[in-house]
Structures are given as structure tokens and as C-alpha cells.
Amino acid sequence: QVQLVESGGGVVQPGRSLRLSCAASGFIFSDYAMQWVRQAPGKGLEWVAVISYDGSSKYYADSVKGRFTISRDNSKNTVYLHMNSLKTEDTSVYFCAKSTSASWKGPGADSWGQGTLVTVSS
Amino acid sequence: SYVLTQPPSVSVAPGKTARITCGGNNIGDKSVHWYQQKPGQAPVLIISYDYDRPSGIPERFSGSNSGNTATLTITRVEAGDEADYYCQVWDSSSEHYVFGTGTKVTVL
Numbered sequence: 001q002v003q004l005v006e007s008g009g010g011v012v013q014p015g016r017s018l019r020l021s022c023a024a025s026g027f028i029f030s031d032y033a034m035q036w037v038r039q040a041p042g043k044g045l046e047w048v049a050v051i052s053y054d055g056s057s058k059y060y061a062d063s064v065k066g067r068f069t070i071s072r073d074n075s076k077n078t079v080y081l082h083m084n085s086l087k088t089e090d091t092s093v094y095f096c097a098k099s100t101s102a103s104w105k106g107p108g109a110d111s112w113g114q115g116t117l118v119t120v121s122s
Numbered sequence: 123s124y125v126l127t128q129p130p131s132v133s134v135a136p137g138k139t140a141r142i143t144c145g146g147n148n149i150g151d152k153s154v155h156w157y158q159q160k161p162g163q164a165p166v167l168i169i170s171y172d173y174d175r176p177s178g179i180p181e182r183f184s185g186s187n188s189g190n191t192a193t194l195t196i197t198r199v200e201a202g203d204e205a206d207y208y209c210q211v212w213d214s215s216s217e218h219y220v221f222g223t224g225t226k227v228t229v230l
Contacts, residue, residue, distance in 0.1 A: 035219070037165075045157070045165065045208050047219040059217050062123070095164055106212040108155030110176055112164035 009116030
């Protein structure tokens with residue numbers, strides 16, 4: 001069965017960097033686009049970024065563009081979120097999610113990880 | 123940027139029907155996905171492309187989309203349906219995914 005396991009979360013000071021990883025199994029990873037979605041404590045879902053099946057196309061929410069970078073290594077079945085210049089408002093649970101197809105413009109996400117908490121605080 | 127508006131809360135008695143709306147400018151021209159999220163859990167896709175139910179999702183869940191409103195309908199509501207529900211679209215103008223504000227469904 002599909003499994004997505006996020007890691008890399010923790011407590012970090014404002015202005016510092018962090019890299020999240022999401023290890024995928026149970027499906028042909030290179031056939032699907034992948035998303036990162038976050039949820040601040042007690043708040044709703046916020047889309048963060050999406051990457052195409054082959055890594056050639058990437059799109060970002062305005063709130064993270066220029067600071068966050070999504071990437072993937074299809075040989076390792078892993079998608080990453082590199083987060084730079086972190087702000088207190090980036091404090092959230094970060095979920096990785098598998099799109100329902102190779103397309104990165106439109107499909108929903110049919111499998112999600114359990115999430116990893118990132119806390120940005122001095 | 124594209125905005126999706128949902129009612130903050132919907133209350134429904136067991137066995138009755140709950141309708142959750144997702145409003146957006148000409149949302150009928152977009153494909154809408156719906157997610158259910160229970161406390162402490164990851165979201166679950168319950169409706170994709172306006173009305174398609176993924177495998178394992180009960181027929182009690184259905185979706186529609188027209189004009190400026192998409193609707194998630196839950197018939198014969200059960201206690202286990204108590205959760206937060208979110209709509210999502212891809213906005214081709216901004217090349218962003220957008221989530222709705224979320225609706226908390228309470229089963230009375």
C-alpha cells in the first residue's frame with residue numbers, strides 16, 4: 001500500500017534553514033506529481049508547493065516563493081522541501097501528498113503522510 | 123489571488139443530510155477536490171474532479187459544481203462524519219493550488 005513518511009521537522013530559529021524529506025513507497029514514485037501542504041496550529045490547510053513527476057516543473061505559494069524549494073530524487077523515491085529564511089509564521093505541520101496522476105496542474109492528492117511539525121521560534 | 127469561501131461550521135442530526143458549500147468566482151469552470159480531516163489526522167481525499175469518489179469512499183458522499191458554488195453533500199450522516207472538510211482547486215491563472223477556508227461538521 002502507499003506510504004509517505006515525512007521527516008526533518010523540529011525547532012529552528014527565525015532566519016535559519018531546514019530540509020524536510022518525504023520517503024515514498026508502495027507505488028511507482030516517478031509516475032506521480034507530489035505536493036507539500038502545511039497546517040498551522042488550529043488553522044486550515046495551506047498549499048505550499050507542487051513538483052512534476054520528473055522534477056522539471058515546480059510551483060509555489062506566494063507566501064514561500066523565493067524562500068522554499070521543492071525537489072525530488074526519483075532514484076530514492078523521495079521528495080524534499082528546502083526551507084530558507086524561516087519565519088515564525090512558517091510554524092506548521094508539513095504534509096507531503098501524492099497527486100492522483102503525473103499532472104501537476106489540477107489533480108487532487110489521494111495519499112498523505114502523517115506530517116512533520118516545524119516550529120520557528122527564538 | 124483566487125479565493126475559496128466555505129461556511130465555518132455546519133451542524134446536522136444523525137441520519138440527515140449535510141451540505142457544505144465552496145464559493146469561488148466561476149468555480150464551475152474549475153475542477154474541485156474535497157478532503158475530510160479528523161483531529162490529529164492527515165486529510166483524506168473524498169471527492170475528486172467535482173464528483174468522483176475514490177475507492178473506499180462511501181456513496182453517502184457526493185459532489186457537484188456549477189456557477190460560483192461547489193457543494194459537498196453527505197447523506198445519512200453518521201457520528202463518524204464529524205470532521206473538518208476542505209475544498210481545493212487548481213487556479214490556472216496564478217498556477218497555484220488553493221484550499222477553501224474549511225468547514226467543521228458537527229453531528230448533533
